[in-house]
Amino acid sequence: MSTDKKTLLLVDGSSYLYRAFHAMPDLRVVPGDPTSAATGAIRGMINMMQSLRKEVRADYAACVFDAKGPTFRDTLYPEYKANRSPMPDDLRSQIAPIHEVVRLLGWKVLDVPGVEADDVIGTLAVTAARQGIEVIVSSGDKDLSQLVNEHITIIDTMNGKKRDVAGVTAEFGVPPSLMVDYQTLVGDAVDNVPGVEKVGPKTAAKWLQEYGSLDALVARAGEIKGVAGENLRKAVDWLPKGRELLTIKTDCELDAYMDGLPAMDSIAIGDQQMEALAAFYEQYGFKGLVRALGGNAVQAQPAVSAPAKPKRATQKLGPACLMSPKTRRHLLLPQKNPPARWLTTPSSPGKLSTTGWQK
Numbered sequence: 035m036s037t038d039k040k041t042l043l044l045v046d047g048s049s050y051l052y053r054a055f056h057a058m059p060d061l062r063v064v065p066g067d068p069t070s071a072a073t074g075a076i077r078g079m080i081n082m083m084q085s086l087r088k089e090v091r092a093d094y095a096a097c098v099f100d101a102k103g104p105t106f107r108d109t110l111y112p113e114y115k116a117n118r119s120p121m122p123d124d125l126r127s128q129i130a131p132i133h134e135v136v137r138l139l140g141w142k143v144l145d146v147p148g149v150e151a152d153d154v155i156g157t158l159a160v161t162a163a164r165q166g167i168e169v170i171v172s173s174g175d176k177d178l179s180q181l182v183n184e185h186i187t188i189i190d191t192m193n194g195k196k197r198d199v200a201g202v203t204a205e206f207g208v209p210p211s212l213m214v215d216y217q218t219l220v221g222d223a224v225d226n227v228p229g230v231e232k233v234g235p236k237t238a239a240k241w242l243q244e245y246g247s248l249d250a251l252v253a254r255a256g257e258i259k260g261v262a263g264e265n266l267r268k269a270v271d272w273l274p275k276g277r278e279l280l281t282i283k284t285d286c287e288l289d290a291y292m293d294g295l296p297a298m299d300s301i302a303i304g305d306q307q308m309e310a311l312a313a314f315y316e317q318y319g320f321k322g323l324v325r326a327l328g329g330n331a332v333q334a335q336p337a338v339s340a341p342a343k344p345k346r347a348t349q350k351l352g353p354a355c356l357m358s359p360k361t362r363r364h365l366l367l368p369q370k371n372p373p374a375r376w377l378t379t380p381s382s383p384g385k386l387s388t389t390g391w392q393k
Contacts (some may be wrong), residue, residue, distance in 0.1 A: 041092045042169045044098060044155050050082055054076075055074065080135055087303075099144070102145075117223075118225075159186050165298075176197075208242050315327070
């Protein structure tokens with residue numbers, strides 16, 4: 035009987051698709067036609083998922099997205115995320131095909147109504163970790179740091195950051211077990227969740243190091259001097275709700291979305307569906323990806339024929355896996371006024387020209 039530890043790889047799909055959308059140029063089914071369907075986020079998502087699968091060996095895997103509609107946090111606090119801009123239409127139109135292609139690449143796709151992607155990730159991570167399964171979560175979201183323990187690690191492939199127990203403690207000044215308390219004090223401006231006014235990361239970490247927990251700090255709030263102490267006492271009634279909003283659920287009901295829980299067999303990482311992928315790539319005009327598959331898996335016709343364009347001089351760049359972390363980060367992350375932006379995979383390197391992306 036094998037004693038090898040199993041690994042569960044969870045992808046924060048909502049984080050990935052926004053990164054793909056903002057990092058890629060404005061690709062279209064018909065190149066150069068702004069009225070044609072947008073495909074940049076789809077292409078970026080394919081590249082990121084392929085690269086991650088090459089870099090991280092896993093026995094089980096799932097890509098988790100936020101579902102449509104409100105969550106329990108909106109009911110608890112109607113102002114939750116009230117300051118966020120609506121999703122761009124060009125990104126919204128790509129969500130369904132992104133879900134489709136991620137499935138074709140061999141991943142289980144989950145989007146559970148009423149909760150956020152973080153809650154589904156938290157539930158699966160904790161469920162797996164209790165069984166001794168090593169869990170790797172790929173996301174740039176620092177909020178997931180509260181899940182970290184000896185079996186759960188957060189990685190950010192865009193910048194090479196690894197948040198294990200030591201990494202979280204070094205970055206935030208508190209261990210993962212105190213991250214919810216830390217976030218409650220600091221608040222979350224992105225999600226419109228207030229913390230203690232004028233209390234930043236340094237003060238929050240100092241208080242938690244000194245008093246040991248948010249509950250202990252609140253119990254002795256009268257001892258805190260100065261403006262910070264006054265603001266803490268003003269916020270005492272709000273803090274329980276703030277903590278509830280910022281706490282990632284680890285007990286979501288997922289039986290309707292996964293068979294056989296707590297076993298992870300239903301999300302065992304699968305093979306790519308080559309023929310269906312070839313048809314998908316043809317439909318969205320990804321000719322380079324069709325060629326990478328061999329080009330003969332299916333004889334599907336493109337949904338829209340792109341007009342022939344003269345070739346421009348290009349500069350070939352090597353596979354992402356051979357690039358330095360600095361170069362790779364430059365190409366993957368959104369930049370201000372970049373000369374050109376692209377994502378690449380080891381199996382389908384792109385070309386970078388002075389005029390943009392060539393598929």
